[in-house]
Amino acid sequence: MTAQSGAAFLLKISNDATPAVYQTVAGLRTTQMAVAGQAVTVTTKDSAGWRQLLNQGGARSISISAAGVFQGSAAEAQILANSLNGSIDNYQLAFADGHTLTGQFLVQKLDYSGDFNNERSYTIQLESSGVMVWA
Amino acid sequence: MEMLLRAALLSWLASSSTLSTTLSSITEEKPARTILPWLSLSASAAIDWSTKTEVGQEIRIALQLQCQGDELSAAAALVSEIDAQVRTLPQAQAGFNVTSILFMRSRVQQRSPTVRAILMEYRFRVQAA
Numbered sequence: 001m002t003a004q005s006g007a008a009f010l011l012k013i014s015n016d017a018t019p020a021v022y023q024t025v026a027g028l029r030t031t032q033m034a035v036a037g038q039a040v041t042v043t044t045k046d047s048a049g050w051r052q053l054l055n056q057g058g059a060r061s062i063s064i065s066a067a068g069v070f071q072g073s074a075a076e077a078q079i080l081a082n083s084l085n086g087s088i089d090n091y092q093l094a095f096a097d098g099h100t101l102t103g104q105f106l107v108q109k110l111d112y113s114g115d116f117n118n119e120r121s122y123t124i125q126l127e128s129s130g131v132m133v134w135a
Numbered sequence: 136m137e138m139l140l141r142a143a144l145l146s147w148l149a150s151s152s153t154l155s156t157t158l159s160s161i162t163e164e165k166p167a168r169t170i171l172p173w174l175s176l177s178a179s180a181a182i183d184w185s186t187k188t189e190v191g192q193e194i195r196i197a198l199q200l201q202c203q204g205d206e207l208s209a210a211a212a213l214v215s216e217i218d219a220q221v222r223t224l225p226q227a228q229a230g231f232n233v234t235s236i237l238f239m240r241s242r243v244q245q246r247s248p249t250v251r252a253i254l255m256e257y258r259f260r261v262q263a264a
Binding site for chain 2: 007008009010024026027028029031069071117118119135
């Protein structure tokens, strides 16, 4: 076990080729991933007053948020097109230890900002759709 | 990138016909012997400004102007000309790209009845090309 660099925690987007080639979304400074699981309650009068949850009963989902400095890369243009079209596309998260998480995501939110004296920046919020593959 | 920016900035300042004709010298170091007015780069400092995919630096450079004259307005015009030239440094440079330029602060000091020293500090955010 060793600590891992956050710089190697990268968001990538597929070029939709076969086989898919994932290109890194440029300019990112922060990448976050959150796994959520719905809780399905199966509590009854026999639960002795304690809530009971159904094993693997709820839907799971993954949210990705990322923020960085706009670079004008092809990957950023693809994300903008996906957000404008409401398109679900293939994305991949890559970790420093070589693990990847691959699946389809919807661009739920894309924010651009630019102060008068600073660089143009952006934030992305992705929501998963379907099965996620951890490899 | 700090040294590259210093060189690019010096070259850009010298490329201004107004500055090159008004100033007696535009140098990296304070000139040992020259007539006023002159402009030089003072201290600079750099910190990391990278992203996950690009190497970047935030570089602060101070410019030092020494000028002579009874009229304050003459020095003000020179400072405005220098400021305008710094702010229009082209984005694409050899080895790096300029992302943003910000004026940070300035300081004016009267060193003799007619000589003034003006220090102007700028912040450059640059990324490796």
